[in-house]
Amino acid sequence: MQPNQPIATLTDNAVQKVRQALQGRSDIGVRLTVTREGGDFKYKFDYVAPGQADPRDFVFRCGEYQFFINWESEPLIKGSTIDYSSTGMAQAWVIDNPNPAWDTDLAREISKVFNETINPGLAEHGGHIKLVELKENIAYVEMSGGCQGCTMADKTLHHGVIRILAEKFPQITGLVDVTDHSAGTNPFFSTPTGTIPTFKH
Known part of the structure; x- marks a missing residue:
């Protein structure tokens, strides 16, 4: 055509x-x-x-x-x-490509918060986190750089990412970390990959 x-x-x-x-x-x-x-x-x-x-x-x-x-x-x-x-x-x-990479407004907004609010702070320590999937109001995320395998990764999730997402997106009910922390530069992670921390709104 x-x-x-x-x-x-x-x-x-x-x-x-x-x-x-x-x-x-x-x-x-x-x-x-x-x-x-x-x-x-x-x-x-x-x-x-x-x-x-x-x-x-x-x-x-x-x-x-x-x-x-x-x-x-x-x-x-x-x-x-x-x-x-x-x-x-x-x-x-x-x-x-000027088109949005995510196909829903919610996923686009969550990704924007990662890029503009969360990642600038993580970048100071060489870390990065991104949304890889949004399904049934559960956000699946992946850490990289200094956050992958870091002993503070669990704290970053529970006291940083979850708090921000819970405040901005009350419809999000959980977060799954799909990062392979054993492959990080300093591999140690206390929370098993794939667990769903509880959101408290």
Whole structure:
């Protein structure tokens, strides 16, 4: 499907990469599929024969070659700029995506509180915490950096994160830490991974 108004923009570098990848193979194209996972976008590039592509997929011409965007990915990629960066030994697709990575307002607000209220304090000690899933009003979180395996991780959860979430989001009934604390730089954790601390509102 040729969009009347492109759902995304391919930079000259991206077009050039497609042409390089398909050089001499105009019988196939490159397809991008976008999904949500744990508050992040996952981008999958694969090869597809134009005749085998879904007719609902969006098609971009790259010279004699074709670049497809999976039609189901439209709400997740719309308005994005798709680029390919090649600096020294580092080469990668770079996608500037303006769309929200979470699909619910509550998850977006919780993630915002982590980023703007909680993580600045943890960053002073090299730590970080993020929301990885929100299901049935239970927040699943993962610690990293200085918080992973830290002896203070339990205290951080019970006296910091839970208190803030309970104050701001009364609908949240529990919090599950899914961090693999045994893999931390200073592995010690007194609360088993996957336990649900009680919220007191």
